Amino acid sequence: MSVSSGISLLSRALVDPSACLLWDVRDWETLLQQARRANLLARLALGFERAGLLSQLPAGPRRHFDSVQKVADSQERAVRWEVAQISHALHDLGGPVLLLKGAAYVMAGLPAAQNRLFADVDILVPRARLEAVEYALQAEGWQNIHHDEYDQRYYREWMHEIPPMRHQRRDTVIDVHHNILPLTSRLAVDAGMLLAQAVPIPGWPGLYRLDDVDLILHSACHLFLDGEFDKGLRDLVDLDALLRHFGGQLNFWGDLQARARALGLGRVLFYALRYSAQILQTPVPGEQLRALRDVAPETALLAWMDGLFLRALQPDHPSSEDAWTGVARRLLYLRAHWMRMPTGLLIRHLATKALRRQPEEARPA
């Protein structure tokens, strides 16, 4: 099992929990270490539970699963509470508040939420409401964390969010976005299109989530364009959970493709499906990947990207690294930044494209 295959003890355990029962003690230790580093220990526990294997596990690993289950349960409580506070704070403003990522999965009751470990809450609001949202949050006890002028500018002008805000009493952090990709990114997604398709969250007037295909595309963007891979496998697990959950729905795969193209995210979708299938055995219909050929990188480049991504998506642990892992992660980090901060010429080019409202062409990876 070479590192460059993208397969690790952890990915194997996630795909087939029953295989672990034959493992020796050292493999179990390595598995748990990988899972801890990847922030997937709770998800691993869930895998054993779903397979009905918890009672058959050796006692050692079992106590760590019991431990992390407490963390997962309390974090889910905490996210629900935090969302309630946010909803209350923004209620008077009217207008949609789109929950993103983990918070969305929890409030929408999606399987991707189960035993997931959460950090900050991410929301998306229309760009025009950003200031009002910021004031409303400040009025209810959230404060800006970054006071550095450069940081402020970085977040507000270059990225797609106001700087993270921390609640003074609860010490929780909220990230307020107005798009799922930075303003200056080489791929410019029209946030209006996302908001137009947003799905209300039952029981929570004013709160929304991205619609099914957009959830997947957002997860894919986050993974393949953000450049931070220490939680890469965790993000892939989210993606896999979403694909498995929605994959059986009528027209889903066709809608996913069409939407990806409309938003200019064809290649991102290609990567998402490819690596999720390879590493986590996500049941992606073969014709889907074939249909994305025109936006996929050509063979030589693809081999190169495989080499980078399959290493970067390994758990962040020595047992799942080789001599090239560090390089791979650094290159992908640089790539992500290159995609976020293009030269002046390209900004103008993107702006023109956006005005014409045509699907983006595939760009070099």
Added chain:
Amino acid sequence: MKLAVLDSAELSARLRGPGLVLRTGPVWLRITSQLDSVAAALASLYAEQETLLAGQAQPFCDFDVRVDAVSGPRRWLRPQAQFLFDALKPFKPMALPHASAMLEWGLNWCVSSHCHQYIIIHAAVVERGGRAMVLPAPPGSGKSTLCAGLVNRGWRLLSDELTLIDPLSGELVPLARPVSLKNKSIEVIQAFAPEARFGPLTRDTVKGTVSHMRPPATSVQRDTERARLGWVVFPRYRADSAIKPMPLARGEALMALVDNAFNYHLHGRQGFDTLCDGVAAADCLRFEYSDLEQACAYFTALADAQEPLR
């Protein structure tokens, strides 16, 4: 088999090579280190702890930790030690002479960060007659001194820092690891219990001078024996004070336990019920003292006045 059975060559070989496997309470550790100071500290402080016979099958180790010198261009000018867990470095490096203290703090961190199957309170806990006394206290209250004093006057040590409570049964679970003492407490306990064994003195740490006292052999031998909560005591050392026990309302005692807990919030409703049940059946008090002998005598009399639970 106890660690003391290993000769120093074998201990070193394991520590430098495949790792020294040790059990402390319910926690199995694998420790690796190239440092002689760490080997010496382990030999001295963990003599009674369970380790493996040569060739014995390895159990699942909960924590794989390493303490080693930091390599790099300044390693001679400023020699430092690093603690590693899961190949991560959770702390900044410390001066090399602090390596064994760093191991102790690192092991505390492993338990308080990753053993959430227990409710974990930042408190000392000792036991007599089957009843446990939990001593939560912010630093400087004399809890460690009192804890060390009591275990040298017939009380069993469960822990000096990490009180582990099983949320289902409410029982206290021992770790029986070395007791951390600082500054004046070190001399006080050395005078109080001349037979007590200490590890190396570590000077100039953030907390001052630190040393660890070997846990009493019987405490380690009984480190799988749980206890029920008997008392919650908030000690305060006050120079020249006569011993002064002051009953504390149980509601306040519970809130103070919650405040001193590492992970109460993770246990939700179960944690609330377990702590309430425990406190309801326990005596809670604040306790001022200056004379350690008197303080120990007081608590021993208190414990012995009750029917032993075991």
Added chain:
Amino acid sequence: MTEALAAQPLQWRLQAGSPLCFRQLDDQFLVFNAASGDTHLLSASGHELLQFLSEQEARAWSAPALAQALLGESEDADFCLSLEHSLRYFEQLGLLVPVLP
């Protein structure tokens, strides 16, 4: 709350799903809020207030309405004011939820 709302009577209710769990230790009262995960030590009057609300049907209460239900009088302005203080305080702690118009 914005100025526009100040004119309307303020109301609160318990969180849906009965997340409050009370315990008495000696003569003190504790409450665990399963929604927030927080634990609080209550005064005797605070406990009486919350216990009362827990025993009623789920509905929104203003301070005068609560004063009426508790003591049979909503005319005592001081009592109403002090009740409102308590209700706001409990809102801050997350034990009560404000009812938004």
